[in-house]
Amino acid sequence: MNTSAPRTRRLLPWITGALVLVAIPTAAQQLMDEAEGRGQQRFDELDTDDSGTLSEDEMLAGPMGHFEDADTNDDGQVTTLEFVALATGTGGQLQPRMVARFNFADTDADGTLTEQELISTVASMFQRIDADQDGQATPDEARDGFHAMREEYRAEHGRGERGGHGRGPGGGAGRGF
Numbered sequence: 001m002n003t004s005a006p007r008t009r010r011l012l013p014w015i016t017g018a019l020v021l022v023a024i025p026t027a028a029q030q031l032m033d034e035a036e037g038r039g040q041q042r043f044d045e046l047d048t049d050d051s052g053t054l055s056e057d058e059m060l061a062g063p064m065g066h067f068e069d070a071d072t073n074d075d076g077q078v079t080t081l082e083f084v085a086l087a088t089g090t091g092g093q094l095q096p097r098m099v100a101r102f103n104f105a106d107t108d109a110d111g112t113l114t115e116q117e118l119i120s121t122v123a124s125m126f127q128r129i130d131a132d133q134d135g136q137a138t139p140d141e142a143r144d145g146f147h148a149m150r151e152e153y154r155a156e157h158g159r160g161e162r163g164g165h166g167r168g169p170g171g172g173a174g175r176g177f
Helices: 004-046 056-070 080-088 096-105 115-129 139-156
Strands: 077-079 112-114
Touching: 004 056, 004 139, 056 080, 056 115, 077 080, 080 096, 096 115, 112 115, 115 139
Parallel strands: none
Antiparallel strands: 077 112
């Protein structure tokens, strides 16, 4: 009588569980490595003087370079639709994470983003990522600072740590905002 088949069936959930426990951290680490690679790529794009650090001016140059492009009706303000159209390239299709980024920068909550609001938001973010306040943000400072801002945003908006799908302020895709 072969008793190995029933035993194998009993052990299968345990074996599967063990494989999942090994595979999930590996997949999570791969995603983290890819995200860090994208973050480093963005950092390098902003580091226009190739110093290996970001100044506040360098950090501001990215978003400001796109402000005029986003202001399609040339009224000196960027609406939510103008912002989303430029940031996602979707012609104005609203996506919750993009609206959240816009609202983060729209400090007076009037539905438009002015150059001054953008400058103030970027300056505030730079102060947060420049941990040692020396006027230069290293890649580690930028990564840690943006991670902390993202987690704070998620906690404030009911997503909890590492929850939800969006990137919120300071995180991820988009064209310079």
